[in-house]
Amino acid sequence: MSSTxxxxxxxxxxxxxxxxxxxxxxxxxxxxxxxxxxxxxxxxVMLNGRNIRFLEGNETELEEDDTVTVFPPIGGG
Amino acid sequence: MxxxxxxxxxxxESLKFEDLPExxxxxxxxxxxxxxxxxxxxxxxxxxxPNNKLxxxxxxxxxxSAPTSGRISVGAKSPLTGGIxxxxxxTSFSQKLARLGIGAIVVEGKPSGAMYKxxxxxKDGVQLVNVEDLSGIGLYDAFAELRSEYGEGLGVCGAGIAxxxxxxxxxxxxxxxxxxxxxYAGRGGLGAVMATRGLKFILVDDxxxxxxxxxxxxxxxxxxxxxxxxxxxxDVTKPGGALNSYGTSVLVNIINEAGALPQKNxxxxxDDRSAKVSGEKKSEEIKKRGGERPHRCSPGxxxxxxxxxxxxxxxxxxxxxxxxxxxxxxxxxxxxxxDTIGELNRQCNDLGMDTIEAGNTIAVxxxxxxxxxxxxxxxxxxxxxxxxxxxxxKILVNGTxxxxxxxxxxxxxxxxxxxxxxxxxxxIKGIGTTYATTPMGADHTAGYAIAPEIMxxxxxxxxxxxxxxxxxxxxxxxxxxxxxxxxxxxxxxAVLDIPExxxxxxxxxxxxxxxxxxVDDIPEIGKGVIETEREFNKKAGFTRQDDRxxxxxxxxxxxxxxxxxxxPEEELDRVFGDLG
Numbered sequence: 220m221s222s223t224x225x226x227x228x229x230x231x232x233x234x235x236x237x238x239x240x241x242x243x244x245x246x247x248x249x250x251x252x253x254x255x256x257x258x259x260x261x262x263x264v265m266l267n268g269r270n271i272r273f274l275e276g277n278e279t280e281l282e283e284d285d286t287v288t289v290f291p292p293i294g295g296g
Numbered sequence: 297m298x299x300x301x302x303x304x305x306x307x308x309e310s311l312k313f314e315d316l317p318e319x320x321x322x323x324x325x326x327x328x329x330x331x332x333x334x335x336x337x338x339x340x341x342x343x344x345x346p347n348n349k350l351x352x353x354x355x356x357x358x359x360x361s362a363p364t365s366g367r368i369s370v371g372a373k374s375p376l377t378g379g380i381x382x383x384x385x386x387t388s389f390s391q392k393l394a395r396l397g398i399g400a401i402v403v404e405g406k407p408s409g410a411m412y413k414x415x416x417x418x419k420d421g422v423q424l425v426n427v428e429d430l431s432g433i434g435l436y437d438a439f440a441e442l443r444s445e446y447g448e449g450l451g452v453c454g455a456g457i458a459x460x461x462x463x464x465x466x467x468x469x470x471x472x473x474x475x476x477x478x479x480y481a482g483r484g485g486l487g488a489v490m491a492t493r494g495l496k497f498i499l500v501d502d503x504x505x506x507x508x509x510x511x512x513x514x515x516x517x518x519x520x521x522x523x524x525x526x527x528x529x530x531d532v533t534k535p536g537g538a539l540n541s542y543g544t545s546v547l548v549n550i551i552n553e554a555g556a557l558p559q560k561n562x563x564x565x566x567d568d569r570s571a572k573v574s575g576e577k578k579s580e581e582i583k584k585r586g587g588e589r590p591h592r593c594s595p596g597x598x599x600x601x602x603x604x605x606x607x608x609x610x611x612x613x614x615x616x617x618x619x620x621x622x623x624x625x626x627x628x629x630x631x632x633x634x635d636t637i638g639e640l641n642r643q644c645n646d647l648g649m650d651t652i653e654a655g656n657t658i659a660v661x662x663x664x665x666x667x668x669x670x671x672x673x674x675x676x677x678x679x680x681x682x683x684x685x686x687x688x689x690k691i692l693v694n695g696t697x698x699x700x701x702x703x704x705x706x707x708x709x710x711x712x713x714x715x716x717x718x719x720x721x722x723x724i725k726g727i728g729t730t731y732a733t734t735p736m737g738a739d740h741t742a743g744y745a746i747a748p749e750i751m752x753x754x755x756x757x758x759x760x761x762x763x764x765x766x767x768x769x770x771x772x773x774x775x776x777x778x779x780x781x782x783x784x785x786x787x788x789x790a791v792l793d794i795p796e797x798x799x800x801x802x803x804x805x806x807x808x809x810x811x812x813x814x815v816d817d818i819p820e821i822g823k824g825v826i827e828t829e830r831e832f833n834k835k836a837g838f839t840r841q842d843d844r845x846x847x848x849x850x851x852x853x854x855x856x857x858x859x860x861x862x863x864p865e866e867e868l869d870r871v872f873g874d875l876g
Contacts, residue, residue, distance in 0.1 A: 294532035
C-alpha cells in the first residue's frame, strides 16, 4: 500500500500528477504517455460518483472535500 | 443425428421423441423455449394449471467446444409475472443434454396424484422413477443422494421445497461442477411449474453419446478460435481480468460509488459498509479460509467468474455468491456480513429459490415490520419459515410483490411482479428502461445497459440521461440472440468491443447449423424472439401500463444523487411500440 499527497484543480491534472508519482499507473490508465491524458477504454474515473467523461472530462474542476475514484476495467452481472 | 424434442406427458406418464420441426431447425436456447411456449401454451392459462408447459433447451452451440457456452434455457408461462418466461443457467447439465441430441424437453400435463418423479435420461432411453422419498428434503442433500445412487458425473436439475409449496419464487437448480445445486434458472417461479407437473428432478448421463452434430467443422473451428481469442484478450473477460479475479461481485464497489447500489429496500444508493461484501473482500476471504476462486460454472468456460464460498473454517461449501445474491441478501436488507449472506444464499439454493427475489422479499418484509433491517438472525429465521411451510413462509415464498402487499408496504420494487435487481434505475436509467420493457419482468440480463453506462463496454452512455429507448432495444435484441446460441451473456463484454469475436460467434452458429448468417442478421433474429415473447404477453393481458417502474421510483429521490426515474413514458413505449 502506498500513499501520496498531490494538489490538483482538475481531474486531468490529478491523473497527470498521480502517473508522474507512480509510473506503473501510466500503462494501466493511459492510452499514450503524458502530457496528453487519454484514459484507456474501460478505465473509469468518478468525481463524487459521476463519471468525469459525462462531466467536463479532464477539465472537470475539483474542489475541497471532493472524492475522486479510479476503477480498472470491470464487468459482471 | 438431427436434434430431437423429448415430450413428457406427466399425466399419462408417456415419453416420446419427436424430430425437431423444420420451423425450429435454426432455434436453440431462449429462441426455442419461447417459440414452443408461444406455440403450445395458451397465454391465458393458469401458470400452475394443467395447460402450462415447461420447456428446457440447450443453446445452439452448447455441448460443442465453443467457449463459455454451457447455458440451458428454461421457459414456461411464469407464475410470478403471468407472462412468458425464459431463465437460463450455466451448467454441464445443458452440455450433456445437447450431446444426447436433445434440442428440447417439453414437460406437460398435470397428474392428479402427488407422487413426485425423476426423469432419467441417457443414450439408451428415458424413464420416470418415483422419488417421493426426496420430497421435503433440501436440494444439497437431494443432489448428493441422486448422484450417489445413479452416478457422480451425472447432470442434475431439480425443484426444491419452495416449488413444492407452489411458490412464485421457486427456481430450477442445476448442478455446478462440484455437483451442488448452485446454478440456477432462478427467476420467475419455474420451479413451481415443474413441481406442479409432478416432476422433481431430471438426471442426464451423456456417456457414449454421439455429441452435437456440426455441419461444417471448418467454419465452426474458425469461429470458435475468433471468439476464444476475443474472450482471452478483453480486459474484463481475460484470465486475470476483473471477472476471473473477483467474480461478479467486483461490481459492488463501482456501483456503490455510482450511487446505484440499492440499500435498505431501495432507500439510498450507496453505503460505506458495502465494501465489506465486495468481490475484492470475498476474494481475500477465500484465499484465507479456503474454497475456490476462480472457478467455472461449466466445463469449457474461459472466463471463470464463479467460485466456491465456504464457512469460515473452509468447510460446508455453498457454491458461488454472485453480485446479485450478495446485494439482495446483503445491503438491500442492511446486512453487511459475507458469512450471513453466504448462509442466506445456502438457504436459497437448498430451498430452491431465486436469490434476487428472496432478498427483495426479505427487504419488503423488513420494511413491513416483520423483522428489523440488518437483523441477520431474523433474515435466516424467515428462511426457516419457508422450510417449515408456515403461513408466514407461504407468503414469503410467493415473492416480493405478494409479500409487500401482505405486509402493507407501498414501496415494492417490482416490474410485472418480478423484483428489481441490483442497480437502482434512478441512478442508471438505461437499465431501468430494460427493467420496464423486457417481456421478462424486471431483469438486468435482458438488456444489460450497465455495460455502456458504467463500464464503458460497447460504447459510453451517461447513466443519468433519460434517452435510453434505442440503447435498451438494441441490447435486448442482441441479448436474445446470445441467449439463443447458448453462450453466456458475459461473452458480450468481449464481442461488443472486439468485432472479430462477434464474427466468431456467428461463425460457430453457421458451423453447427450449416447456415450462412452474418453479423448484420443479429438484430433481426433478436427482434423475432422478443416479438414472439411480447405477443404472448399481449395475449396474456399485458398493456403498456405494465412497461412501467414502480411509482415510488418515479417520485422518491434516491440519495446521494437525489435523482428520480424520469425516463418519459413515451420513451419507454418507443422501445418496442407494440402494446396498446
